[in-house]
Amino acid sequence: MQDRLITLQTEAIEKIEHASSLKELQDIRVQYLGKKGPITEVLRGMGQLPADERPKMGQLANDVREAITSKLDENIKKLERAKLDEQLANETIDVTLPGRPIRKGNAHPLTAVIEEIEDLFIGMGFSVAEGPEVETDYYNFEALNLPKNHPARDMQDSFFITEDFLLRTQTSPVQARTMERHKGKGPVKIISPGKVYRRDTDDATHSHQFMQIEGLMVDENVRMSDLKGILTTFAQKLFGEEREIRLRPSFFPFTEPSVEVDVSCFKCNGKGCPICKRTGWIEILGAGMVHPNVLEMAGFDPKVYTGFAFGMGPERIAMLKYGIEDIRHFYANDLRFLQQFNRS
């Protein structure tokens, strides 16, 4: 009986090894392990064995059944796997074909630059102030220490609408308006971005409409050295940690002293290149200490309060930063131009 079981096992395993389809394996299962199969038959004859041999033989029969079952399962899995592999091989796709495009637009480069600058100054405690683009002569000029007939008005040829109203030539009127709202009490810390207009013929470097960002800080004890500090921080955050700034005396009617601010060239690190016209420095903004007349007209006591103001052109900064050669690109809205600023 023992021999018979062992022979059955050997025989079944050999058949399993040779089976090449799931069907064959099913047949083998029925043939050996089914109710009418030889193992069942062997077990049925157990009654004839002496009582002390029965457990041993029972154990053996179960072992044989177990061995055949596990061999069967193993080979079924193998065959199924092979079948799946074959099927998947037929499902192969060309991964180099293009994906389904996701529509994505992006901000205009000027907005990108303005937002970046806004965020830099918000981080330094400034708020963003806005004002009308059609302004009064008073806020655009007089409140900024530019009385009628002041020769410096020539520096900004304006689009007048009536004798008293004009398209603002600078965002500085927002300074005057904001200071008035503070009713002579500091601190005032704002930047004001926006569109401005001047009578320039549009060409590669001029535009009758352009953007400006002005900044203003008024408080007791604001010093020119603070202006240097704030602008150094700004330049380093916008153009890189190694940047330095340089102040040159200049003139604006609404500040005294007035300065032009250069930043060390971010392209060549100050060694001299075509971007900085070989000077190592790039002029990026005008600034100064708020003129006492401007403070006074806006209701601040210039004996108590001092302040600084600065102004810059986002077009110029964008042109430098991105290497754009013609200011008209900003207003043509050519998609091939706009699309290039998808990371900014």
Next chain:
Amino acid sequence: MLVSYNWLKQYVDLEGVDPHELADLMTKGGIEVEGVQALNEGINGVLVGYVETCEQHPNADKLNLCKVNIGDAEPAQIICGAPNVAAGQKVAVATIGAVLPGNFKIKKAKLRGEASQGMICSLEELGVDPKMVPKEFADGIYVLSDEAIVGSDALGYLNLDDHILELGLTPNRADCLNMIGVAYEVAAVLDRKVYFQKPEFKEQSETAADYISVNVENQEDNPYYSAKVIRNIQVRPSPTWLQNRLISSGIRPINNIVDITNYVLIEYGQPLHAFDYDQFGSKEILVRRAKDGEQMVTLDDQKRTLKGEHLVITNGNVPVAVAGVMGGADSEVTDKTTAILLEAAYFNPSIVRLASKDLGLRSESSTRFEKGLDRNRVYEAANRAAQLMVELAGGEVLEGIVESGGRYVDCEEVSVSVSRANKVLGTTIKTEEVQLFFKRLDFNYDLEEDLFNVEVPTRRPDITLEEDLIEEIGRIYGYDAIPTTLPDGSTTQGSLTTAQKKRRKVRRYFESTGLFQAVTYSLTTAGKANRYHGLETDEEPSFVSVSMPMSEERTVLRRTLIPQLLEVVQYNQNRQMNDVAVYEVGSTYLAKNSELQELPNEHQKLAGALSGLWQTHPWQSEKKVVDFYVVKGILDGLFALLGLENRIEFEQAKRKGFHPGRTAIILLDGKQIGVVGQLHPGDQKEWDIKETFIFELELDLLFNAEVNPVFFEPLPRYPSITRDIALVLDQDIQAGDVKNGIKAAGGKLLKSVSIFDLYEGERMEEGKKSVAYSLTYFDPERTLTDEDVTKVHSKVLDYVKDKFKAEMRG
């Protein structure tokens, strides 16, 4: 202002400071040098030659054969075509191997059979602007003065060994519009001394007062007027040195008298006028306001009509000059002039400015008057001109000067304390240092403790306040030396306003949806400004127009952004970019009344234009063209983003410029806040673009709507039940109305309604359509039973059948 480095050396010692270093130091000090030009750039090998003989070329009528001594043993034979070449002249010779501007190399040549060993040069050939070349040399070679040494480098005699510094002056620094002012500035920057010579000349015994009288009607218009008389002058070309200096200042030499007035203008900054004494017409000068409509012919032979605001110089009878602007043709100095009446005056700057603006005459003189002269230099300048007229024109100066008004005024006193300066600058400059700075600037002062009372020289009228002196201290100290600090006052929290935050959010949304941000011009034409505003009204609004537009395309401020966005579509589609989706956030403007007595209404709007393909995946043959519902979907998303989705309605509407059947106005809480639709096909053709959809929203109204904050709604604990219905409706019944009806009829248990199918095909009866709705019922308190739902659902069905004449479809 163009500054000759060589000329400047006359007043300040520039030893050891080359022109480029000087430029750098001046720029750092506050006078920006925009460029340094070396006049000898590209010139090499030009020598002084002496024309020994000059004969006609044997084979050419218009050429001369010259023997020119250039210092070699043998004279060189040079062919010269200039009509003014003659034996006995000293000339500039470009020798064999010489290089002239434009990289023009001189080689041995043969002209009509005769050898030519070099070229006799004209000024133009040496790089001088032809507009600057004196008339007598305009058509020929330049003739050097006799003292030039044969065989030496000619550039020095031509002042071409000079450098020109081009100053970019800010309006406050008119003091540097003359050589003396520049000299003071340079001396302060370099910490060196200035040297000036007082003009000296011999006067005749006859007095000028016997020849002329001066009367000024109004001292305020003309605080100082002076006249000198110079007799027996000879009008002739100026000497080379004077011509060279004028050329280097950008002024064309004319004759000695005109040149002298121009020279003094550049040297002293004082405009002068020379009248022909004999043509003056009287012995009396009267300075008065012009009569309205009074006429005179100016030097440029133009007849000018004057106004009562203009100031004129008259001979007691008729105007002979517009004060500070231009002289009259009648008393102009000519070759025949022998006596000069020389005017040196100080006119009120704003009167000169007005007249030069009105008459459209801007000159070197008028700009200097406008920007403010050195009041105390007028008298000296007259003397300087008289001196030069003696030296260069053989003139005899009559004794004295005939004047009106004070010759000199007192200096203004401005005070500055060192502590205040340090407080403003953030520095720790010492009193002794400030003393040195004021000495360098040549400012007199007295000092009380740390307070400087400064006598501001009249050449610096820009200094009137303490802050102005702080700037002087700061710039001489050097801005580089100011420390870098951070403000130590109260700290503030920087932030954006709610509207600014929302605007950023809206922009991000549009960009992530697939639209590009455009920025367009605010100025447009009146026709464009009034199109596509989406309002029902047809009435012509009050536009805001600029009073002097620069071009017809930019005359009026826009009231809507759409026309400019259509321009963007057009621009791109003209360049083969057919799929355009752009939006813009910008201001629009409308006057409150036609007279524009107040600032106009300025509203921010948000507009978009979409054209061409919206979605495309070519190799999977997927293509979605932009249609109304693409745009509506984008807007739906926007309203949801702003928490307004349940308060917005789209209402079918007809609007000018829009497709009559594919346009909706957008209502927020029942109030119109915008429009969306297809551009009218007629307009589309006019723009020559593809089918385009446009929208525009009032940003202020959108942002100002109060929105409840987000509050968490518990997740459903019980299942919901969905029932779908297909309704056959008349074509003109709007699906949205039915949806709203269903919602209302469904009451509390009806959680949501959505449209999931629309059929308008052949299998429908004419004039009918089928719309399918999916209704979801839900009770947050319990599990709904079939009976619960059926009860409500049949109520809904009854309602739609009754209200919309709807039939249930199969």
